[in-house]
Amino acid sequence: MSTDIAAGNRTAILTHVRKTLVELFDLDAADITPEARLYEDLDIDSIDAVDLVVELKQFTGRRINPDDFKSVRTIDDVVNAVERLMQR
Structure with missing residues (x-):
């Protein structure tokens, strides 16, 4: 993992989320x-969201609490949630 990503670099996180999607x-x-x-915009359903969270768990190397992603509605929300995970 690069130091940019380890430091929670928002651009690196957004790039990874975009590539994953x-x-x-x-x-x-x-x-x-x-x-x-x-x-609404990307047509991601709840099954897709689970797949995304599983991939983000591998990306961060951290356990993900489903509650961390309950309020996620936008790509920016995903980036914020991953950034918070990386800072733990």
Whole structure:
């Protein structure tokens, strides 16, 4: 893991989340903006969200509490949740 990511670099986290969403769900990277809403804009359902959390667990190397992601609605919310995980 690079030191940028270990330090919780938001750009690195956003880049990883974008790459993951493109690979897992065949989304267009241009649609994955910080303001994009997971369910409404990107059509990510609850099963997809579980897959995303599993991948983020591997990315962070940390256990993820589902409550950390309950209020996640946008890509920016995902980045914030991952950043908080990295700071623990």
